[in-house]
Structure formats: C-alpha cells, structure tokens
Amino acid sequence: MKLKLNKKDFKPFLQSLIEEYDLFAPVQLVEGVSVFKKIDHPDEVDLSTPNPQKPAKELFFPQSETMFRYEKAGEKNKMTSTEEVKRERILFGARPCDIEAISIIEKVFVGEECTDVYFFEKRKKTTIIGLGCNHPLSTCFCSSAGGDPFLRAGSDLFFIDLGEAYFVELLTEKGMVFHKNKFFKEADSKDLTFVKELEEKAFEKVGYSIPVDGIEKRLNLMGESLFWDRVHEICMGCRICTYLCPTCHCFDIVDEDEHQTGQRVRNWDSCLSSLYSLETSGHNPRPTTRERTHQRLMHKFNYYPKHFGQVACVGCGRCILYCPVHFDIRQAILWTSSKRPRGLEGGMI
Amino acid sequence: MATEDKRKTIQDKIREKAKDLLSNNTVDVIIGFGEGSLPLRTTPRFIRNPEKVDRLIWNSFCENNLSTYLHKLGQFKVGLVVKGCDARSVVALSLEKRFKPDQLYLIGVPCQRMVDRRKVSRTVKGEILQAREEGDLIYIKGDGFEVSLNRDDFLYSSCQVCIHRNPTHADVLVGDPVEESPLKETYQEVKAFEKMSPEERWRFFEKETSRCIRCYACREVCPMCYCTECFVDSSNPKWMAKDLSPADLEFYHIVRAYHQTGRCSGCGACERACPMEIRLTYLTQKLNMDVKELFDFETGIDTENLPPLSTYEIEDKQEFIK
Numbered sequence: 001m002k003l004k005l006n007k008k009d010f011k012p013f014l015q016s017l018i019e020e021y022d023l024f025a026p027v028q029l030v031e032g033v034s035v036f037k038k039i040d041h042p043d044e045v046d047l048s049t050p051n052p053q054k055p056a057k058e059l060f061f062p063q064s065e066t067m068f069r070y071e072k073a074g075e076k077n078k079m080t081s082t083e084e085v086k087r088e089r090i091l092f093g094a095r096p097c098d099i100e101a102i103s104i105i106e107k108v109f110v111g112e113e114c115t116d117v118y119f120f121e122k123r124k125k126t127t128i129i130g131l132g133c134n135h136p137l138s139t140c141f142c143s144s145a146g147g148d149p150f151l152r153a154g155s156d157l158f159f160i161d162l163g164e165a166y167f168v169e170l171l172t173e174k175g176m177v178f179h180k181n182k183f184f185k186e187a188d189s190k191d192l193t194f195v196k197e198l199e200e201k202a203f204e205k206v207g208y209s210i211p212v213d214g215i216e217k218r219l220n221l222m223g224e225s226l227f228w229d230r231v232h233e234i235c236m237g238c239r240i241c242t243y244l245c246p247t248c249h250c251f252d253i254v255d256e257d258e259h260q261t262g263q264r265v266r267n268w269d270s271c272l273s274s275l276y277s278l279e280t281s282g283h284n285p286r287p288t289t290r291e292r293t294h295q296r297l298m299h300k301f302n303y304y305p306k307h308f309g310q311v312a313c314v315g316c317g318r319c320i321l322y323c324p325v326h327f328d329i330r331q332a333i334l335w336t337s338s339k340r341p342r343g344l345e346g347g348m349i
Numbered sequence: 350m351a352t353e354d355k356r357k358t359i360q361d362k363i364r365e366k367a368k369d370l371l372s373n374n375t376v377d378v379i380i381g382f383g384e385g386s387l388p389l390r391t392t393p394r395f396i397r398n399p400e401k402v403d404r405l406i407w408n409s410f411c412e413n414n415l416s417t418y419l420h421k422l423g424q425f426k427v428g429l430v431v432k433g434c435d436a437r438s439v440v441a442l443s444l445e446k447r448f449k450p451d452q453l454y455l456i457g458v459p460c461q462r463m464v465d466r467r468k469v470s471r472t473v474k475g476e477i478l479q480a481r482e483e484g485d486l487i488y489i490k491g492d493g494f495e496v497s498l499n500r501d502d503f504l505y506s507s508c509q510v511c512i513h514r515n516p517t518h519a520d521v522l523v524g525d526p527v528e529e530s531p532l533k534e535t536y537q538e539v540k541a542f543e544k545m546s547p548e549e550r551w552r553f554f555e556k557e558t559s560r561c562i563r564c565y566a567c568r569e570v571c572p573m574c575y576c577t578e579c580f581v582d583s584s585n586p587k588w589m590a591k592d593l594s595p596a597d598l599e600f601y602h603i604v605r606a607y608h609q610t611g612r613c614s615g616c617g618a619c620e621r622a623c624p625m626e627i628r629l630t631y632l633t634q635k636l637n638m639d640v641k642e643l644f645d646f647e648t649g650i651d652t653e654n655l656p657p658l659s660t661y662e663i664e665d666k667q668e669f670i671k
Contacts, residue, residue, distance in 0.1 A: 029560055032471060033626050053624055054562065063562065064592035135492075137476050139387065234393045236417060238566035240624050256590045267591050273565075275582050289421070324570050324622035325413055326385045326392040 003168040003184040004191055005159070010166070013183040014042035017090050021127070024059050025092040026052045036091070047093055047161075050137055051316055055246035056094040057105055060122045063243070063268045067118065067253070072260040082263075083117045089126040093159075095133050096151035097142050097314040101246030102128075103154050107308045108249055118266070127174045130155030134198050136206045139317030141330060144210035147314055149202040160195050167195050210330050211337040212313070216305040218336045219298060231332055232293035234325045239270035241319035241327070242296065247312045250276070271295045297332060352461065352484050355524065359458055360407040362523035363430060366456050370428045371399040376454050378422070380415050381405040381430035388480035388489075389466040393418070405430070408482055409464040409500055414438055414618040416572040419448055426452050432460040434507075434616035436516035437649020438572040441612050444655055447575070457519025459527045462501075462508035467626070469503050472496075501532075507617025507630055509533045517650060539634040554599065560625040561598040563591075567619035567629060568605060573612045580604060606632035611640045611656025614648050 005013055017023045018039060025045045027037040034052035036059055039045060054063075071078040102123070109119040133140070133149035142148055152158050156175035160167040168184055170176050178184065222228070242248040252269035255262055269276055272293070277286040286292050304312035313329070320328050367379040383394030383404050391410045396402055415429055416438040431439060436457055443450060469487065470477060479490040486497045509532045516522065534540070542550060565581070568574040580588050581601055589597045606629070613633040620629045640646050644657040654660070 030626060032467065033560065033624075135476075138478055230395075233395050236566075236569045238569040238622065239564040240566050240622075243562055243564050244624060252591070254591050256592065265590075265592050270564075320387070322624040324566055324618075326387070326390050328386045328392075331386060 002187040002192065003170070004162070004187040005166045005168050005183055006185065007164055007166070009183040011042040013181075014039070014045060014092070016181075016183070017092070018042070020088070022087045022089045023092060024056075024089060036094070045093065047131070050133060050135065050140075051095055051098065051318065053244060053318070053322065055101060055244065055316070055318070056091060056098040057101060057246050057249070059089070059091055059126065060102060060119050061105060061109070061249060061251075061268075065118060065266045067264040067266055069263045070257075070261065083121050085121050085125045087125075089122070090129060091126055092129045093131050094128065095316075096130055096147055096149060096153075096155075097133075097140075097316040098246045099128055099130050099154040100142075100147045100151060100314045101316070104247045104304075104308075104310070104312055104314070105249045127156045127177075128154060129157045129159060132158065132160040132198070133202055134161055136202055137317060137321075139320045139330075140206050141210045141212075141315035141317065143203065143206045143315070144208050144212045145313050145315035146212070146310055149206055150199050160198060162191060162194055162198075165191075167191055210315070210333055212301075212311055212315075212333060215301045215311065215333060215336055219302040222336065227335060228290060228294050231297070231335065232289040234327055235272065235289040235293050236325055237272055237274065237289050237292070238324065239268075239272055240322050240324070241329075242270040242272055243268055244318040244322055246314060246316055246318070247300070252276075271299065297329075301333070301336075355461070356407055356409075356482070359524045360405070363405050363407055363456060363458070364402040366521055366523060367396060367402040367405055367428060368399045370454055371397065371402070375426070376428035377425040379405070379428040379430070379456075380418055381456070382407065382411040382413070382415075385410070388477050389464070389469060389487075407458065409461065409487070410466060411458075412463045412466075412505070412618075412621055414570070414572055414614075414616045416442060417570055417618070419453070419572070420575045423448065426454070428454040428456060430456045430458060431516050431519060432458055432463075432616075433511065433514040433516050434460075434614045435572075436519055437513060437614035438616065440518055440649040440652055441614065441656070442572060444652070445612075445659075455516065455519040455521075457516030457522045459516070459522060459524045460508075460511070460514040461527065462504045462511065462514065462532075464500050464503050465505045469498065472498065472503070504532070505617055505621070506533075506538060507615055507620070510535045510537060510634075511615070513614075513647075513650070518652060536634055536638045538631045539638055542631045542635070554602075555595065557627045557629075558598045558602050559595060560627055561593075561602065562625060563593065563598070563601070564624065566622040566624065567627075570618045570622040571609075572618075573609055574605070602627075602629070602632070606636060609633050610636045610658045611644075611646055612648055612659075613637055 023039045024036050025039050026034050026047060027044050028034045028046040034046055034049055035054040036052055036056050066082045068082055069080040106123060109116040136149050152171055156172045157178060158169040158171055167187055170179055250269045250271060251266045253266050256265050278284045286295060300312045363381060370376045371379060379396040381394055382391040384406055385392045389410055393413055393415055394404055396404060414435045416435050436455060473489060473491060473496060475491045475494060477489050477491050481488045485500050487500050488497045512529050512531050512535055515526045589600050615637055617630050640657060646657050
C-alpha cells in the first residue's frame with residue numbers, strides 16, 4: 001500500500017504514536033552525539049544524522065539488562081522475573097542497516113532449540129518503522145554487505161523522506177494496522193517517480209566496491225597468514241567497534257547484589273577486551289590484540305556465515321567513524337582479497 | 350618558511366630518519382603516522398621495511414599519542430614519532446620503568462598543534478569528502494560545497510593550552526623548535542569549571558558521564574593506563590557494578606582521572622577517543638594544575654623525580670593529619 005505523510009502532520013503523527021505505544025527514536029544528547037531513546041515528546045526526535053552512535057540493537061538487546069531480581073526472605077528465596085514488556089513498542093527512524101542487523105542478532109537469539117526470552121519478548125512487541133537512507137555516507141557499504149540503503153526487509157512500515165512529505169509503505173501485518181491512520185494520504189505517481197530517483201542516487205553513491213562476497217572462503221585459507229600479524233597492530237583494545245556495531249551481540253552475565261537482595265544483569269561484552277577470554281585459572285587463550293582482532297573479524301566474516309549463511313556486518317560504517325586509531329574494516333576486507341580496487345590499496349603489509 | 354613547507358620538511362626528515370634507523374638496525378620498527386582512509390584523519394603506522402618509509406606522513410591530523418603502543422612492544426626496539434605531549438608521556442613511562450632506555454629512539458616533532466576534526470566537520474553542512482592542507486588553510490570539499498578554513502580556528506582545546514610543544518628528551522628533533530606559549534591560558538578549562546558552584550559542577554559532571562558506554566576507549570588510548578587489571582575489571586575485590594548505573598559511571602571517571610595525578614601529559618587522547626564526546630580533560634587538567642601549584646611538578650619534564658603521589662619522604666608535610 002503506497003501512502004504518504006505530509007511533514008506538517010509528522011509531529012501530530014508521532015504524538016499519536018506516543019499515546020498508544022512506547023515510541024523509540026533517535027535523540028540528540030549533545031551536538032553530534034545521538035542514541036535511540038524512548039520519546040516523551042515529538043520534538044525530541046532528531047533525524048539529522050544518518051545513524052546515531054549507538055545502534056538500534058539496544059532496544060532489543062540493551063547494553064545492561066536485568067534478567068531477574070532475587071531476594072532472600074527468611075528461609076524462602078523470592079525471585080521476580082523482569083522480561084515482560086508491558087506496552088507495545090514502536091521503533092521509528094532506524095535505517096535499513098540497523099534493521100538488517102536486528103535480524104542478524106535474531107538468528108542467534110531466537111532459534112528452534114532455544115529462544116532468548118528477553119530479546120524475543122521485545123522483538124515480538126515492537127513495530128519497526130524503517131527510514132530510507134537518502135544520503136548514505138562515504139563510510140557506508142551496505143550494498144557490498146548484502147543490504148541496500150532502501151532495504152525494506154525487517155521493517156513493518158517504511159518511510160522515505162521526500163522533502164515535503166514522507167512516502168509510506170505498509171509492509172507487514174503489523175504495518176497494515178496503520179492502513180486507516182488518519183494522517184496518511186494516498187501517494188501519487190509523482191511520488192513514486194521521486195522515490196525511484198532517490199533510490200537510484202543512493203545506490204550509486206554506496207556502490208559495490210568492498211569485496212565482502214566470498215570472504216568466508218578467503219578467510220578459510222588464511223589460517224596463519226601474515227595478515228593476522230599486521231592487521232591488529234594499531235588496535236588499542238577499546239570496545240568502541242563492538243559496542244557501536246549493530247550486529248555484535250556478546251554479553252556477560254553478572255550478579256549485582258547487596259546484602260539479601262540482588263539482580264542478575266546481562267551486560268554487553270566485547271571480544272576486544274582482555275577480560276572477555278580470561279579464564280579462572282588466569283590463563284588467557286587470547287592474550288593480545290592479535291587473537292582478539294582475529295576473533296572479531298572471523299566471527300563477522302567466517303563463523304557467523306558458516307552458521308547462518310550471511311556475514312555479520314551490515315556496512316553501517318560506525319566502527320570506521322569512531323575508532324580512535326582509525327582502523328578501517330573496509331581495508332581489512334580488501335586485504336583479504338586479491339581484487340583491490342585502485343585507490344583503496346592501503347599499505348598494511 | 351611557510352607552514353606548508355615546514356610540514357613537508359618535517360615529513361621528509363621523519364622518513365629520512367626512519368630509513369636510517371631501520372637500515373642500520375638501530376630499531377626493529379618505526380611507529381609514526383600514515384594516511385587515513387578518510388579526510389581529516391591519519392592512522393598510526395608501523396614500518397619495518399626501510400623501503401616503505403614513504404608511508405609515513407606529517408600533517409595537522411597526527412592526533413594519536415603513539416607512546417601507548419610501547420606497552421605492546423616490550424621485546425622490540427622501537428623508533429617512535431612523538432609530539433611534545435607524547436614525549437612527556439614517554440618520560441613519565443620511563444620513570445615507571447615501563448621499558449629499557451636503549452629500547453627506544455624518539456623522533457621528536459616540534460608540534461604545530463593538532464586540528465580537531467570534529468570541530469571542522471561541524472562547521473560545514475554535509476559530509477566532508479576531501480580535505481587538503483595548504484599553508485594555514487584547510488580546503489574542504491563535500492557533496493555540493495567547498496570551503497577553506499583557517500586551521501588555527503579549529504585546534505584541539507588540549508593543543509590550544511599547550512606550553513610544551515617541543516619534545517623534551519627526544520633523540521632527534523626533525524624541525525626547528527617552536528615558541529612555547531599557549532594560545533589560551535593554560536588552565537582555562539579547569540578555571541572556568543572551578544568558577545561554577547558545587548551544584549553546577551556536579552550537574553556538569555553528571556551530565557557528561559551519563560553518556561558513558563563503558564567502552565573504556567579513554568583508558569585504552571591513554572599511555573598511562575596500563576594496569577594488568579584495571580579496578581573496573583576486578584571481580585575480587587569487586588569495586589563497582591558492571592552496568593550503566595550513574596554512580597558507577599561517575600566512580601569510574603573520577604578514579605580514572607585520579608590515577609593520572611602527576612602522570613598526565615595533557616595530550617587529550619582520552620577526550621578525542623570518546624565516541625560519546627564526554628568532556629574529560631578538565632578533570633585531569635585540575636590535577637595537573639594542583640600538582641604544579643602544590644609540588645611544582647609537571648609530568649614528563651623532570652626525568653629524575655617520580656610524580657609527587659608516587660613517592661614518599663620522611664620530611665613530607667603532614668598538616669593533613671589531625
């Protein structure tokens with residue numbers, strides 16, 4: 001169903017969502033730094049940057065999440081579960097890369113054998129309104145990683161910014177709930193043509209220059225390559241690339257307790273931290289950034305594809321933008337390939 | 350000599366020196382700066398082959414403190430490209446016996462102060478696709494715009510207040526020493542902070558730390574943060590929770606800063622690394638100011654004496670004991 005939402009109706013539309021749902025959208029914390037947050041007022045929503053620093057995964061897999069609370073009361077122990085999501089939720093303004101990443105995490109957390117109730121409950125109760133990416137950045141390589149700036153998969157509704165209005169598509173059952181929304185008008189053929197133009201322009205900008213295709217097999221052959229001795233060198237071992245990565249999903253479970261009460265908490269963890277692989281004996285099988293960088297790249301481009309048939313990277317470019325030493329994952333991918341496009345050769349080895 | 354020529358000369362001399370050091374086996378590896386894949390960025394570059402020294406560059410974006418890599422390279426002889434602040438970190442580390450003096454060769458660059466890429470990006474509308482330095486100007490091209498900016502208007506705040514731009518104790522200086530005077534009053538950031546009421550100061554600190562995502566980039570990029578086990582990671586004793594509770598975020602940032610007393614060179618790497626752009630240097634600047642006023646000590650200038658809080662003498666003043 002092809003609809004549109006005039007910009008003058010945008011805030012009233014958001015307000016109507018707030019009344020019925022818990023609405024999550026990008027919010028600017030300070031100039032240039034934004035995150036997805038629960039919205040209390042439509043004015044808080046800020047769509048000026050393509051991607052907030054922290055990806056939308058946080059809504060389904062929070063950085064820090066209480067799994068249950070416990071209390072020792074006399075001879076009895078009381079446990080309170082915390083996974084229930086009481087109100088239906090809407091995620092608005094996530095880009096196709098972040099939405100694709102949610103489905104990548106979902107493959108790990110929701111399976112036939114076992115399901116992570118915390119993730120699943122949130123996913124089930126969330127309607128996703130994706131936003132097309134009219135102006136991908138130079139660091140974006142979603143098309144190379146199997147996505148594209150206007151990928152609809154994963155979205156229930158899809159918005160495309162036409163300037164004066166948003167073009168609106170209802171894509172799923174959850175999306176069809178909105179088919180009689182009073183703010184949506186019928187879109188015309190001019191709008192459709194404009195959408196096509198925007199898509200073509202964005203596709204052209206993103207291009208297909210990064211050889212992600214076939215990387216799983218290339219890495220299979222690179223067991224003890226000099227590549228691994230060099231690629232990690234500049235890494236200083238912080239967790240930015242993994243925490244800001246929309247597909248990274250490692251966690252650490254700890255009990256935070258005080259006297260007779262406490263809670264079991266699940267926090268994001270990062271394979272780039274030395275603590276991640278430290279064993280109780282004191283032995284660390286991944287003692288340096290070499291083994292940790294190996295893990296990061298292999299998990300994304302070899303282990304995950306082996307299990308799920310796609311790479312665990314959506315090409316959002318956050319790790320490139322925010323790395324303090326400017327480790328560029330595109331170059332790492334290029335160095336695994338013999339097909340290096342001109343001008344992107346770099347000189348690692 | 351024009352700024353541009355100076356940069357070029359420095360770059361040539363870095364390469365020349367690097368080639369010498371590698372050719373005659375004085376060092377195993379040179380760590381300097383290389384071209385980044387994005388405009389306004391460089392990346393640390395490790396060079397082992399004397400034929401590849403042309404990959405080393407010098408410009409206004411050589412912002413990393415490379416001395417942090419010394420912890421990784423214990424068994425190698427390293428040639429390190431250092432600015433004034435980086436060289437001071439090296440001195441501080443050598444006082445803490447982090448490496449043997451003959452393991453290290455310092456290629457010192459009198460620093461022209463570094464340009465804050467975030468400030469530049471925020472001045473223009475749209476993404477920057479190309480940048481080029483010419484003299485004191487930075488020419489910027491983006492999708493549908495082109496501007497030239499004066500580099501001196503976009504310097505890192507830590508660079509604006511710097512009074513030690515010439516590397517001390519470098520083995521060689523590649524470039525003429527620069528005049529040592531700050532562009533802004535040295536402790537201006539912390540003095541402004543001190544003028545606030547305690548409530549205002551708390552609110553500022555609380556607001557800044559609330560954005561922390563515990564990526565520990567501020568810790569990892571800091572040459573002085575090298576504990577085998579950081580207090581935040583310790584599980585026995587457990588000093589703090591691992592979640593995002595405000596008290597723990599605040600605790601982390603206070604203690605991280607405190608551990609730098611008399612050890613921080615003020616390079617600003619912590620603040621630059623933060624993806625959430627948390628202001629951090631006003632905390633370490635306060636400690637630097639106090640150490641200077643109370644003990645007349647500045648990190649990395651004195652090669653003999655340990656930082657005041659790392660040492661003890663029987664004659665130490667003890668008025669604080671009541």
